[in-house]
Amino acid sequence: MSEENLFSDLEVRITEAMARCPKGVSNKTLLEAIPSMSTAQLVEILNKLISQDKIQILSKGKQLVYMLKDQKATKKCSSTDVEENLVFQAVERAGNNGVSSKDLKFSCNLPQAQITKILKGLEGKKLIKCVVSTSKKKVFMLFDLEPSHSITGGTFYSGQEFESEFVDVLSEQCYRYLLQNKTVAEKLTDPISQRNASFKSSKDICTYINGLKISKVQLSVQDIETVLEALIYDAKLEKSITMNTPAKGSENLYRVTKPLVSSVGLMRMPCGVCHVFKDCHKGGIISPSTCVYMKEWLEF
Ligand code: SF4
Missing domain, CATH: 1.10.10 (Arc Repressor Mutant, subunit A)
Known part of the structure; x- marks a missing residue:
């Protein structure tokens, strides 16, 4: 097989692998899916697909993943006016890290009021969505994208x-x-x-x-x-x-690990960190004989 045919064959196989993983596929997975492909070949083909605007890069956790671009969403937006299309493309380029309306103002060179109006229109058409990050910053991304961990804070965050x-x-x-x-x-x-x-x-x-x-x-x-x-x-x-x-x-x-020092029972005694230590005495309202913490420690 000539080098040109080999590259177009690899390109087809990479595109098919991406189509099978709509949530994105990593370098490692692509290399595992096509064992005959070298890292250099993969990089070259990915660069080509990016330059042709066929795929987009998203961050997932600590790694980057590649995803086929949603052609339908682009077509839907291409029927609108030039400025709306400009904002949509800037949002699309931001991937799942999103972009703020302030950054859109500079990248699209449009007044803030117009950016806000266009964003509202695109949100209404369900082409983009607004996501509030853990740092309480509002960012915009394509409607179907899953926000990156840098926005949501990851699995361990619910909202903020x-x-x-x-x-x-x-x-x-x-x-x-x-x-x-x-x-x-x-x-x-x-x-x-x-x-x-x-x-x-x-x-x-x-x-x-x-x-x-x-x-x-x-x-x-x-x-x-x-x-x-x-x-x-x-x-x-x-x-x-x-x-x-x-x-x-x-x-x-x-x-x-093996602990460097084993904690003796006395160190785990609750009285050492008790806030009502001064008021605790035998026969008092607060007393060791009625203390639940003391009971738990004695039973330990
Ligand atoms: S016996 Fe209970 S209430 Fe009294 S000092 Fe110890 S921990 Fe605090």
Whole structure:
């Protein structure tokens, strides 16, 4: 096959792969889907498709994904006036990171009042939508796009609220899973096998957590790694990275750490941090004999 034919064949296969993934496809997935294609060939074809305005780049989590452009939406807008089309194209170029009306004013070189009017018209036609980011900034993007994590804050945000309880539950489940894994690993006699078995990859942890069905949405490996990184800062976990191989790439592995100092029971006593310590005495309204915190500590 000539080089030209090879490139057009790869281009068709890339376009087909993108058509199968309407939410976007990453470099890695494309290379896995077409094993005979080199990274250099992929980059060249992607650049060509971008310059021909056939695909758009979106950010999904920490990675970039490529998506076929919605030709229908472009056609719908091409029938409107020039200025409206100009604003629509600027919104389209912004991808799923969105663009503010202030930035549109400069990029389209139109008065703010006119930009606002055009945006309202495009919103009314359901060609674009307004999304409020976690930093309370209003941005505009194509109607069918899913806002990027930089706008929504990711899975752990509901609107502008950080879902701390949900994150706590995820952290607890991840830690419990790795603790169970450590207990199983400790039964091995060989110290090297014991160490290796005590680690789990973020992919395995993600599969386990999704299997528990504690989240309404499917969690990605990146979401789980965010939770695991927080547990590392809490000194509960440690991380190891495997060697980068062409077949598997590198993997992030996690295991439960051994605490540097074991906390003695006295350190966990509630009275040390109690706000009513001064008013607490035997026979008083606040008393150790009626204190629920003391009861819990004694039962621990
Ligand atoms: S016994 Fe309970 S109420 Fe009294 S100081 Fe301790 S924690 Fe506070």
